[in-house]
Amino acid sequence: MSRKPKSDGEAYLTATLSKGLEVLEALAEVEEIGLSELARRMEISAPTLFRLLATLVASGYVQKSDSRYRLTLKSWEIGAKTVRRLKLREVVRPRAERLVERSAESAHLAVLQGAGVVIIDKVEAVQPVRVDTYVGQRAPAHCSATGKVILAFSPEDRVKEILDQSIERFTERTIVDRAKLMKDLAVARSRGYATNRGEWRADVSAIAVPLLDHADAVVASLSLTMPTQRFTDAAIKNAFLPALKEAAAAISADLGRAP
Amino acid sequence: MSRKPKSDGEAYLTATLSKGLEVLEALAEVEEIGLSELARRMEISAPTLFRLLATLVASGYVQKSDSRYRLTLKSWEIGAKTVRRLKLREVVRPRAERLVERSAESAHLAVLQGAGVVIIDKVEAVQPVRVDTYVGQRAPAHCSATGKVILAFSPEDRVKEILDQSIERFTERTIVDRAKLMKDLAVARSRGYATNRGEWRADVSAIAVPLLDHADAVVASLSLTMPTQRFTDAAIKNAFLPALKEAAAAISADLGRAP
């Protein structure tokens, strides 16, 4: 049932569909937009874009009013069905809530998806100073606590594959040297958690632990994210780490028992 | 910047894009699937589907492993950006949490989207018997409390437009008679809330109130959903309604003050 991987992976693509999906993605970046402006941005002719948009409207992905276009929630609905299959969230949610109570910081549940991680659930702490994150947000794997901890517990070839795609520098603290990064992951694996001090976004830090299934495979990560100012060694040692470990243990146990 | 509406709205569609989106939607219905089975379901030739899938894979919407296809979280990521723009959730979340504490039932935040409503946030109550709902779920407008209350407070021509598309019968309690439905909406408008006793899904009931912006336009609805058994007149009158009214008033005030 499986074929040998094709040498030329670029073949057999349908251009029109690609373009339509690009339109969708471009629309996600703006509140709303007119035809000609979008045509300029995408470097695509107006009539072509006009037809693509007409199709997206007809299919329910885009709303048009007064010749302005904006996304509907349709792609989100489709995605929600996918997310829902990850039972993970149901299991994690109550544990994450307790975690937030104990630590007073915001918890995130994230999974590896392509070359990065995606936040699939979040419990926000009541704090005057908060970090701007949202459910559905994508983060780079190599410079987020949540991504690094998943990589640390993933098979080595999988890690290499991902790092081949993405060791972009975001701040001066981003670890872009491959060897150093591998060492960082090794440390995370031996300690059982990963941290990130402003490696992705300046002044934002996080600590993350892996969530393991019955076979000890990592399926997601649980993290606490906060302004770097509150990310002190004392807090990590006395508050964050114990709370995370306990939550992760409970969750991993839940997952292990699940069918 | 606005054109006169076209008489023939069906023109100018690009078939390939439509088909590709249909593939996406079909994939959302299953955990994972092989090429030939999907081709049969969609009544589309195998080579064509093969190319569409290859494109979706290349664009990151679909994952392929061992000749089995499944959706990634990409469409959800795109949708999340859209949802995020609805600041609504941030405002509503804390109020909804208190609402759930007070009522001991699950709260839903929903917006009108096309011919139905979509749940954009949910706070689940701790109850041994719960109703199966999820964030991202679509519900019909004409037979859900949340949909009816939005319709009740919407301009009449907008309501007509929606009801022209969808008065499907789901249970024996679904109101499918147009006149009766309009009367039901009128009652909801005068009372300030709508209810649904098993009109959509048997044994599931709900009560919903509108969330109004500064201009008294309805932007969403807040509801409590539960097994019909717990949906007693006494509970509605003494617990659900007061709690909902209070929450809605607070939220509408919040929205009114917002820029």
Add this chain to the structure above:
DNA sequence: AAAACTATTTCAATATATGAAAAACCGCAA
């Protein structure tokens, strides 16, 4: 009321998508 936009529509040239059929691959049974 023209000028300067934007959005639609038309249309002929052309690039693209199409499905039949063939090839390649897989799991299984004899």
Add this chain to the structure above:
DNA sequence: TTGCGGTTTTTCATATATTGAAATAGTTTT
């Protein structure tokens, strides 16, 4: 092993859908 019934992938000639220039139409600005 070989062959069979299923799958997926590739090729290719053909039909078709897509394309952008240019014309048309509507809107806003000057």
